[in-house]
Amino acid sequence: MTVSSGQKSTIDRSAIPPAPAAMRVAFRTLDRVAPGLAARWAQRLWFTVPPPGRASRRPGPPGGERFELDVDGYRIVGQAWGAGPAIYLMHGWGGWATQLGAFTEPLVGAGYRVVTFDAPSHGSSGPGRWGPRSTNTVEFTAALTAVVAAHGPAHAIVGHSLGCMAVAVAVRDGLAADRLVFLAPMSHPLNYVSFLGKVLGFGGRTKARLPAALERRIGQPISEFDVPAIASQVATPPLLVVHDQDDPETRHHDGQDIADTWPDSELVTTTGLGHRGILRDPGVVELVTTFVGVPAR
Numbered sequence: 024m025t026v027s028s029g030q031k032s033t034i035d036r037s038a039i040p041p042a043p044a045a046m047r048v049a050f051r052t053l054d055r056v057a058p059g060l061a062a063r064w065a066q067r068l069w070f071t072v073p074p075p076g077r078a079s080r081r082p083g084p085p086g087g088e089r090f091e092l093d094v095d096g097y098r099i100v101g102q103a104w105g106a107g108p109a110i111y112l113m114h115g116w117g118g119w120a121t122q123l124g125a126f127t128e129p130l131v132g133a134g135y136r137v138v139t140f141d142a143p144s145h146g147s148s149g150p151g152r153w154g155p156r157s158t159n160t161v162e163f164t165a166a167l168t169a170v171v172a173a174h175g176p177a178h179a180i181v182g183h184s185l186g187c188m189a190v191a192v193a194v195r196d197g198l199a200a201d202r203l204v205f206l207a208p209m210s211h212p213l214n215y216v217s218f219l220g221k222v223l224g225f226g227g228r229t230k231a232r233l234p235a236a237l238e239r240r241i242g243q244p245i246s247e248f249d250v251p252a253i254a255s256q257v258a259t260p261p262l263l264v265v266h267d268q269d270d271p272e273t274r275h276h277d278g279q280d281i282a283d284t285w286p287d288s289e290l291v292t293t294t295g296l297g298h299r300g301i302l303r304d305p306g307v308v309e310l311v312t313t314f315v316g317v318p319a320r
Contacts, residue, residue, distance in 0.1 A: 040222075047224030058228035065223060066236040072144050072156045073117040083121035083139070084128055090140075094169040097162075098149035101140025101170060105131035108178035108318045112139040113167055115184025115207075119146040125303050126181060126311060134318040138174045142166055142186075159241050160212075160248055163189035168198055178202065179315045183302060184273055185209050187281075191250045195257050203262045204311050207270050207298050210250045210277035212237075250277075251284035262288040263314045265307055272298040 041047060053061035087102035101120055110130050112123040120139040127137045143151030143166060144158040151158040167189055171177050177200040182190040187208035194200065209215070213234060220230050234245055246252070253259070262285050266278030275292065282290035296304050 042223045050223045050225040050229070054225045054227075054229045058225075058232055061225050061229040062232035062236045065219060065225065065229060065233050066240055067157075068223070069219065069233075069237060070153065070157050070159050070240060072158060074156070075117075075119070075146070081121060083124050090173075092140075092169055092173055094143075094166050095152070095162075097143050097151050099140055099143070099166050099170065100147040100149075101138060103136060103138045103174060105134075105136045107134045107136050109171075109175045110135045110137050110315060111167065111171060111174075111177055111180045112137065113163070113180060113182040113186035113190055114139075114142065114145070115182070115186040117145070118142075118183060118186070122299075123181060123183060123302055125305075125308050129308055129312045130315065133312060133315070135178065135315070136174070138170060140166065140170050142189075160185065160189050160192065161241050161243070164193045164196070167193050168196075171198060178318065179204065181206065181311060183207060184298065188212070188248055188250055191253050192248060194259060195253045200260055202260055202315060204314060205262065205264045205278070205281060206301050206307070206311075207266055207273050208250065208264060208278055208281055209273045210280045212245055212248050214274070214277075251280045254285040259285050259287075263311065264288060264290045265293060265301060265310065266290065267293045267296045267298070267301055269294065270298045270301075 050061055083102055084104060087104050090101050090103065092099045104127055112126060114120060114122050120141045123139060130137050141148035142158060143149065143162045144156055151162040163186065177198070179202040180190050180200045181204040183206045187205040190203060194203070216230055216233050220226065238245055264278045264282045266275050268275045278290055282288045291310060293301060293304070293307065301307055
């Protein structure tokens, strides 16, 4: 199924700018003489949250109830609207709680309680284990699991970008949800090692060492975060995947891989929305609201 925004897309991967020239020169040099050091530097950058933009401070829809939770010693801040079965909204890397705010009013109007929150080192939440502007999928997953435990069983979870990976890992680890929605999901984290190499300017010697550096940081094999593979490990709920064919940050092929491997899943392809426009498009909001359905009375 394909949904068009009615606009011609001009987005491509060149929209992601390379690192500053001096940094690229440094990485090229280290790739030749000290690739282990380059890999450790790249690992730190991998887990560094981009600085928040002005939009991240915009308030959510009116009427929300603010809440705070302590999760493994760090502070998680969120909001909730409405009453009824809970639907959780999980933002992505560098995102924020109200970024998915376009879904709140329709879902509340359909009879749901909508719960959203900032991940560690994002938005209004406190830093995670590694300090300000640093976090990882493990901490995203822990925060989501704690918020669901505090606010009640999930009828549905709507994730965006890396947030989809966190949702999938939480489901594999026992978090129950009746339905899932993945918007512009990331599927295979190792696929982004080469992409990072193009941005930073390092070559094969650093690429070969970077996965081990990432695994040392998170304390788990990178393969544990491969979203398509999770479908073979646990029973998965019905899934709607929505991905723009010209997404410059997560490949449309990622969404296709997930939909191909997860049972009872559907892929909807959009055009002209990119990576974040998909969160505001009325057609996508309607698709998600319809997929979630009307609460049982």
